[in-house]
Amino acid sequence: MYQWEKWVDSRERLFWTLQTAGWCGFAIVYYIGSFLAEMRSIWLFIIILNAYAGWLLTIPLRYLYRWAMSLSPLKMLLIVVSSMYVIALAWAVVKNFNNWTIYKKGYQPEEWYMYFYNTVDALIVMGCWTGAYFGIKNYQMLLKEKQNVLKASSMAHQAHIKMLRYQLNPHFLFNTLNAISTLILMKENKTAGAMVSRLSDFLRYSLDKDPIKRVPLKQEIQALELYLEIEKVRFEDRLQVTWDIQQKAQDALVPSLILQPLIENSIKYAISRLQEGGQISIAARTFGDDLMLEVADNGPLTDMSEGELFRTNGVGLTNIRERLQSLYADNFSFVIAQNKPNGIKVNIRIPHELAEMSHEN
Template identity: 35%
Template sequence: MEEGSPHRRGLGDWAIPVIALFWVAEYLIVTTVDHLASATAILFLPRALICVSGLVLSLAITRMRGRSAAGWRIIALPAFALLGAFLQTSVDYGIFRLFAPEMRPRIDGTIYLADTIHWFWIYAAQLGIVFSLDYSRAVADHERRIAVLDRLAHQAQLRALRYQLNPHFMFNTLNSIATLVRRGDAETAEGMIEDLADFLRATLAVAPNEDIALSRELELQALYLAIETKRFPGRLRVEMDVSPESARALVPSLITQPLTENVIRHAVAGSRASVLLSILARRVEDQLHLTIANSSPDRGTDAKGMNVGLTNVAERLRVRFDGECSFSAGLQPDGGFAAEIHLPFVVAR
């Protein structure tokens, strides 16, 4: 059986100290008071033997609880308690007739029934504690398993979303290199290949579900933008306005990649004029506000590539932060297009 299960057997069973403590309390609270009142020293021995026998019976009955379902335990609890009560009453009579026969000269039906009812509640109480702790531990174990599975599912989903970037990016970059080769610009194409190698080397070293510092995220984007700057000389300008404090904030790795790609595909590639791509990051109270904007009117809001990129970012943020962040994208009053990410401000420790 798996370690940590609430029904694990052996001397390490957590029910042993619970039951032992129960019987110690039974002896101290009930029998000690009786001893002090009776002033008969010999009663200490039979009372102690009764508690020891009760401990043994309780442990034996507790081992019988098994791995039954909660519904069965509702039936099993009174049945086990009744079994323990009858056995304990019989042991009780046997011990007293052996050590203090004056206490139990003969078996009287009424007294026997009264003693059985007394022991029934004793066993019902301790088994109720054991069964309740069993249930609470089972629930805690179930919730822990759900939490582990949920975390693994989130990690798998984040990896899947993150890996969607690679084919998209590779297609765009290789297409840019092919364009330069067709133009006969071998030197620029060679430089782009080197930049691509640097970018892939850097990005492959980052785990898909890892959070990285914004400064590192922007270093990776700088490698990508160096490639696109060669593809669109004179048509792409990049500005980064990132406060030193916000540069330390953790963000999902390559979360800005689809946004910068959209600027290239839907603003720079479709414009003859120079386009400014700006990245702004600030800490606002307990949040990081990150904005990726461009100065050209959006030309591809309905394009499949644009929607895929924005959906990817929105879904990664939703899975990673579970409602503790926001993402919006759209045309700006000045005619540009901007995407804004607000997420919890957390720095690496």
């Protein structure tokens, strides 16, 4: 990231720097203009007081505008205009008071409304301040969005590479190819051919799918079925899988291969450690504007603390959380809990987005 972008991204530092520099600039320009009017030297002191008053009065605008940005456009506009007008009036009163009290040595107008003299000039200055604030704010938002896209790309790529590293791991391929070899020796050539086809299709899907883009859930289910059929060759009846996929959820968009590492963990830490075998449950349903995904197993008890598993060489959990964070910011949840009566249950909540509404497909 460029130094300028780093400086702009630091909101507190940027605001106070520009706030101070802006009002200092106002005082300098105003002082230079006073030479044309041949003002007395005391006028410099008044300019400094006015600039300092403007510096103080515009600080609350920052917090009002920040709050207003979370409201609807109409409400935001009303709050911005009204608060800008109130601050402009207050600043006009301060400027007139300083001018009359100091420069005109205690002059007081006959009518109270004269304190609001030159309000238009104050409105222009406050309008410029407001325009600069929202302009810089929008630039910061664009910069943040750019950073999130870059981070999502990087994290998704890392998660994809780690997943592929396991898929292409000699141990994984050895088990699969050994099962195929056994089928051939047993003269079950048709089954062996089907297994080769499934392995080829699964690896092709893994390699072809862009980890940055999202795909319909039904495509993910097809890939998971291929993966599980390969694993069933190793575990046979010891591996039982139940599906509970709501029809409405099948067209929802999900990050590619987001569930495969969870199923992989269940096989590694649950099914393989149960002599009689075990069960993996995969569910998906919509709830309001959210898509709820769940992978659960009935494996042996696992130590947990504050939603974290105590496992060595765990596969994919950290990458899944970081990938969801990059793709959805704070609009997601990733919860790991004990399943009842035994096992682990992982729940993922992401926004419910339909394939036909996305620009990614």
